[in-house]
Amino acid sequence: MTTKRSPEPFVWLLFSSGGMVTALLVPVLLFLFGVAFPLGLLPAPDHAYLASVVSHPITLLVLFGLCVLALFHWAHRFRYTLYDGLQLKKYSVPITIFCYGGAVVGSIIAAIVLLRAL
Amino acid sequence: MPETITMEVWRYRPEHESEPTWDAYDVPLRKEWAVLDGLNHIKDQLDGTLSYRWSCRMGICGSCGMTVNGEPKLSCSTFLTDYAPGPVRVEPMRNFPVIRDLVVEMGDFMAKLPAVKPWLVSDDEPDEDTEYLQTPVEMDDYKRYSMCINCMLCYSACPVYALDPDFIGPAAIALAQRYNLDSRDAGAEDRRDVLASAEGVWACTFVGECSVVCPKDVDPAGAIQRYKLTAASKAVKDLLLPRGAR
Amino acid sequence: MSTGNAVGGEPPLYRPPVSLTWWLRNPSYLLFVLRELSCVFIAWFVVYLLMLVYAVSSGRAAYQEFLDLSANPLVVILNVIALAFVVLHAVTWFGLAPKAMVLRLGALRVPPTVILAAHYGAWLVVSAIVAWVILR
Numbered sequence: 001m002t003t004k005r006s007p008e009p010f011v012w013l014l015f016s017s018g019g020m021v022t023a024l025l026v027p028v029l030l031f032l033f034g035v036a037f038p039l040g041l042l043p044a045p046d047h048a049y050l051a052s053v054v055s056h057p058i059t060l061l062v063l064f065g066l067c068v069l070a071l072f073h074w075a076h077r078f079r080y081t082l083y084d085g086l087q088l089k090k091y092s093v094p095i096t097i098f099c100y101g102g103a104v105v106g107s108i109i110a111a112i113v114l115l116r117a118l
Numbered sequence: 119m120p121e122t123i124t125m126e127v128w129r130y131r132p133e134h135e136s137e138p139t140w141d142a143y144d145v146p147l148r149k150e151w152a153v154l155d156g157l158n159h160i161k162d163q164l165d166g167t168l169s170y171r172w173s174c175r176m177g178i179c180g181s182c183g184m185t186v187n188g189e190p191k192l193s194c195s196t197f198l199t200d201y202a203p204g205p206v207r208v209e210p211m212r213n214f215p216v217i218r219d220l221v222v223e224m225g226d227f228m229a230k231l232p233a234v235k236p237w238l239v240s241d242d243e244p245d246e247d248t249e250y251l252q253t254p255v256e257m258d259d260y261k262r263y264s265m266c267i268n269c270m271l272c273y274s275a276c277p278v279y280a281l282d283p284d285f286i287g288p289a290a291i292a293l294a295q296r297y298n299l300d301s302r303d304a305g306a307e308d309r310r311d312v313l314a315s316a317e318g319v320w321a322c323t324f325v326g327e328c329s330v331v332c333p334k335d336v337d338p339a340g341a342i343q344r345y346k347l348t349a350a351s352k353a354v355k356d357l358l359l360p361r362g363a364r
Numbered sequence: 365m366s367t368g369n370a371v372g373g374e375p376p377l378y379r380p381p382v383s384l385t386w387w388l389r390n391p392s393y394l395l396f397v398l399r400e401l402s403c404v405f406i407a408w409f410v411v412y413l414l415m416l417v418y419a420v421s422s423g424r425a426a427y428q429e430f431l432d433l434s435a436n437p438l439v440v441i442l443n444v445i446a447l448a449f450v451v452l453h454a455v456t457w458f459g460l461a462p463k464a465m466v467l468r469l470g471a472l473r474v475p476p477t478v479i480l481a482a483h484y485g486a487w488l489v490v491s492a493i494v495a496w497v498i499l500r
């Protein structure tokens with residue numbers, strides 16, 4: 001059993017940092033943009049202001065980090081959910097490709113969308 | 119308080135039946151009686167064919183683990199009155215093959231245990247008169263993990279072990295950490311191949327039930343999480359640092 | 365050594381089957397599966413966030429379209445459910461953090477409750493900063 005070169009620790013580190021970053025940032029963002037503004041609990045920011053916030057390099061950097069880590073967090077957890085919850089471990093190769101591959105593709109899309117906002 | 123309580127006991131007698139059945143017995147409901155006392159009453163007075171394991175009756179030997187009303191319990195430390203008016207359902211520990219009635223086969227754990235080298239590994243032959251001094255703070259690091267009585271309740275609570283029997287499992291990893299975190303031990307690198315493998319800590323998804331059911335508060339789930347952090351930082355170091363500097 | 369299979373005329377062992385719905389057997393297993401499913405809603409959030417950024421950077425009209433879409437009852441329902449899962453993720457994540465982390469100040473081990481409180485404090489501060497930047 002030579003497992004020291006297994007990629008598992010690295011995907012776990014991505015999963016963990018993603019778990020921490022999403023726990024800190026996603027609830028407030030989703031509450032504001034998904035619930036509070038649409039339901040009129042709070043007034044939505046006007047376009048000019050939001051555009052200035054979104055085009056700021058620091059915002060873009062934070063959002064890029066958030067997207068990448070959140071996607072790898074999803075990939076890792078979803079992979080194990082399919083293994084355990086649905087007992088699909090026998091299909092681990094396609095599941096692994098789908099999950100981490102999806103995270104890579106999603107990160108590229110995120111980079112394109114965010115760069116466009118610069 | 120009623121005088122008796124019904125115990126529904128899971129039976130499997132391979133020479134008679136290929137599928138398990140249930141037998142119900144009425145036993146006296148006494149304040150000081152544990153589930154194990156009920157089983158002893160059944161065996162002595164009602165049905166001598168019932169098989170189960172026990173020894174110390176005080177939560178130390180770890181041999182009386184069972185599933186009581188769906189939960190992994192030491193039957194000597196689980197009181198009948200807590201289940202009044204009943205019935206109390208007693209099944210063998212989950213996730214293990216059953217030999218007969220409430221007796222399970224633990225060979226799998228016995229085979230895994232030596233793989234994590236649960237003993238003090240030292241680099242050099244110790245000198246006969248050497249005392250290995252340890253401060254209370256150093257002892258605190260691992261003391262909790264040394265309380266394990268190998269009762270296997272954590273394995274019977276673990277869905278990952280149920281789904282993937284190759285998983286080394288909670289108690290074995292907690293025991294490995296008991297030695298890894300001991301200031302007198304030098305075996306961490308030896309244990310790493312097994313612990314940091316896909317069947318080691320990485321199989322665990324932190325359901326956390328092992329720590330909930332552990333009668334000795336060993337916290338195997340915490341031990342596993344801590345080792346994930348250790349293994350991950352070791353892997354990063356392996357990647358970044360040249361061999362000599364590790 | 366036998367690790368389970370009957371050898372040499374030993375009576376057969378009974379192997380209880382693992383059901384596909386093992387996670388319904390016990391409330392804490394159910395909570396575990398819900399916690400793990402939160403990742404699906406985190407993935408949805410990334411999609412939603414990128415839609416927002418795309419709309420904002422496309423101009424005023426596109427942003428208004430995004431606001432209209434986000435007020436669609438189906439989207440609101442989806443987001444309310446997603447918010448519940450994301451909060452479940454945050455609470456369980458912070459709850460488990462003290463188990464994985466062992467911090468030491470000199471010889472003293474930082475008590476788990478302090479680590480837990482620090483996480484909640486960080487959550488509060490980060491949320492306040494984000495809200496302040498957006499709502500200012």
Ligand code: SF4
Pocket residue numbers: 265266267268269270271272273288289292328331332333334335336337338
């Ligand atoms: S860790 Fe706890 S539950 Fe597991 S075998 Fe040891 S004492 Fe029993």
Ligand code: FES
Pocket residue numbers: 172173174175176177178179180181182183192193194195
């Ligand atoms: S009989 Fe020894 S622990 Fe229960």
